[in-house]
Amino acid sequence: MTHFMNHLRSLIRSLVPALPIALLCMNTSLPAFAQSEAHGIPGGKGDYTDLVELFDQFLAFRESADAKADFSADTIARRLGRMQEFQSRITDMNVVAWGRAQQVDYLAVRSRLDQYDFTLHRTRPWARDPGFYVDKMLWVAFTELPVHGEDRDDFLEHIRAIPDLVEAAKRQLDDVAADYADLAVHNLNNADGVGHGHPYRSVPPAGVLGWYDDLLGRAAEQPELVEDIEAARNAVQGFDSWLKEMRPTWTAPAGVGEAAFDWYLKHVKLMPWNSAELVVLGQRELDRLWAIYALERHRNRDLPELGPAASAEEYKQRIAETDRRIRTFLAEQQIITVPDDIGELDTNAPWIVRPGGRNFWEEIQFRDPSPDHLHAVIPGHRFDAIMTRRIDHPIRGRIGSGARAEGWATYLEEAMLQAGLFADLPRVRELIQIFGIFRAARVPADVWLQTRQMTVNEVVDYWLPRVPYLDRNVARVDAEIYLRRPPGYGIGYSIGMLQMQRLLADRKRQLGDDFELVAFHDELMADGWLPLSLIRWEMTGLEDEVSQFWHRKPMPD
Numbered sequence: 001m002t003h004f005m006n007h008l009r010s011l012i013r014s015l016v017p018a019l020p021i022a023l024l025c026m027n028t029s030l031p032a033f034a035q036s037e038a039h040g041i042p043g044g045k046g047d048y049t050d051l052v053e054l055f056d057q058f059l060a061f062r063e064s065a066d067a068k069a070d071f072s073a074d075t076i077a078r079r080l081g082r083m084q085e086f087q088s089r090i091t092d093m094n095v096v097a098w099g100r101a102q103q104v105d106y107l108a109v110r111s112r113l114d115q116y117d118f119t120l121h122r123t124r125p126w127a128r129d130p131g132f133y134v135d136k137m138l139w140v141a142f143t144e145l146p147v148h149g150e151d152r153d154d155f156l157e158h159i160r161a162i163p164d165l166v167e168a169a170k171r172q173l174d175d176v177a178a179d180y181a182d183l184a185v186h187n188l189n190n191a192d193g194v195g196h197g198h199p200y201r202s203v204p205p206a207g208v209l210g211w212y213d214d215l216l217g218r219a220a221e222q223p224e225l226v227e228d229i230e231a232a233r234n235a236v237q238g239f240d241s242w243l244k245e246m247r248p249t250w251t252a253p254a255g256v257g258e259a260a261f262d263w264y265l266k267h268v269k270l271m272p273w274n275s276a277e278l279v280v281l282g283q284r285e286l287d288r289l290w291a292i293y294a295l296e297r298h299r300n301r302d303l304p305e306l307g308p309a310a311s312a313e314e315y316k317q318r319i320a321e322t323d324r325r326i327r328t329f330l331a332e333q334q335i336i337t338v339p340d341d342i343g344e345l346d347t348n349a350p351w352i353v354r355p356g357g358r359n360f361w362e363e364i365q366f367r368d369p370s371p372d373h374l375h376a377v378i379p380g381h382r383f384d385a386i387m388t389r390r391i392d393h394p395i396r397g398r399i400g401s402g403a404r405a406e407g408w409a410t411y412l413e414e415a416m417l418q419a420g421l422f423a424d425l426p427r428v429r430e431l432i433q434i435f436g437i438f439r440a441a442r443v444p445a446d447v448w449l450q451t452r453q454m455t456v457n458e459v460v461d462y463w464l465p466r467v468p469y470l471d472r473n474v475a476r477v478d479a480e481i482y483l484r485r486p487p488g489y490g491i492g493y494s495i496g497m498l499q500m501q502r503l504l505a506d507r508k509r510q511l512g513d514d515f516e517l518v519a520f521h522d523e524l525m526a527d528g529w530l531p532l533s534l535i536r537w538e539m540t541g542l543e544d545e546v547s548q549f550w551h552r553k554p555m556p557d
Contacts, residue, residue: 323378
């Protein structure tokens with residue numbers, strides 16, 4: 001009966017926007033009618049339908065803007081003007097009269113507006129990061145040839161746009177940071193040693209320019225494409241030369257600075273901690289996991305080490321067995337509901353034989369696929385994404401939070417270990433802990449990158465002695481990802497996990513013996529990728545985190 005009631009609660013909450021205000025105010029620790037504008041909650045004119053309409057219009061505006069390569073000063077000024085209009089409208093809504101679920105949606109939408117405003121005002125990758133353009137130059141070179149019909153037309157459109165892209169980059173890169181420039185030059189000329197999303201080559205091409213050479217080699221099957229490919233490659237080569245020529249003049253730091261990062265954490269990521277507090281949490285988590293890893297290694301000292309798979313076929317068998325083991329455990333132990341139509345979800349770490357040996361991810365996964373299968377396949381990212389796409393909600397089906405997605409996936413690693421999945425696999429427990437160590441080490445490093453206390457190379461040097469199996473290539477690529485992505489993505493793994501653990505603890509304390517893990521996880525899936533602080537408020541009624549989000553401070557200069 002308890003299981004049924006928890007599912008009923010989840011169903012009612014998923015239908016909340018359609019319910020009358022009186023019903024929305026039920027089961028809240030502070031009813032909507034008892035709140036006031038003194039809390040900072042807007043008391044304007046707009047209703048919930050106005051919020052949905054605003055969100056629809058904002059998403060359409062953002063999609064249209066992002067699809068264009070025009071980042072001229074006039075264009076950016078027009079976009080900033082449109083964002084002022086959106087911000088004015090969202091502050092003029094009668095949020096104080098809404099129920100908790102709709103107030104959650106309001107904060108989620110406002111955070112998306114603030115994120116795009118932050119991009120326009122602060123991160124400005126089109127002006128500060130040459131890699132913004134290098135990324136666009138790379139992917140077209142992966143095109144499989146020969147190509148025909150509409151695919152050929154699409155390829156020609158993109159390859160012929162490369163010279164114009166280079167010229168636009170030269171015009172628009174007027175505030176370049178040194179670290180961004182160095183990374184762009186490196187990626188133009190060197191294989192990154194990891195190849196996330198790259199087609200497999202036994203000897204990886206030397207950077208973006210190497211991939212254009214690879215494309216030219218494949219164009220022997222379709223010689224009419226050669227002229228356009230050569231023109232694109234020459235443009236990319238010219239961009240590389242221009243970057244090297246300009247590099248001595250670019251001395252600005254990357255990242256966004258401490259004040260801006262703290263603003264972003266609060267208003268965009270809706271995090272209950274500032275950057276200094278995150279460093280403490282991350283370092284504490286790193287120490288905790290190293291201590292557990294040391295104890296686990298001692299406990300297993302007389303057991304044979306796990307060896308990596310010897311062949312692609314053996315690795316494939318290990319993946320299949322891991323998938324069966326995890327799915328059986330999830331069902332038998334009532335961990336989470338996996339719909340019957342969730343079939344095979346593949347793997348996140350393909351079999352690769354590298355001339356220089358295995359990288360960090362392969363050292364772990366080739367020994368046992370469990371850590372990343374939990375994190376990235378089931379019930380992690382791939383399963384999570386399928387469940388989110390099934391959410392039929394005008395806002396929640398279209399909101400994304402990196403800390404929610406990565407926090408859930410990272411939480412699963414240790415949660416399933418504690419739930420007993422690896423009770424008979426002691427050496428696999430060590431691999432889970434190594435994964436956690438790398439996640440935790442990212443937290444202070446991500447903060448230091450954004451607050452300009454470390455460069456990418458300094459972060460790599462910080463990580464290498466602290467993470468077992470870690471190689472320089474994976475470390476450099478990860479540091480680049482977290483420097484160049486929207487700020488704070490790297491903290492989302494361990495900090496999102498801590499938020500998940502806090503939510504689990506809160507809910508267990510509230511429900512006591514009525515708590516059911518499967519209902520808890522299913523309810524989380526029904527909320528999609530809302531920031532975890534909002535999920536916690538809606539699920540538990542606890543306001544200690546969200547109360548600080550209502551008063552919106554101006555973005556620091």
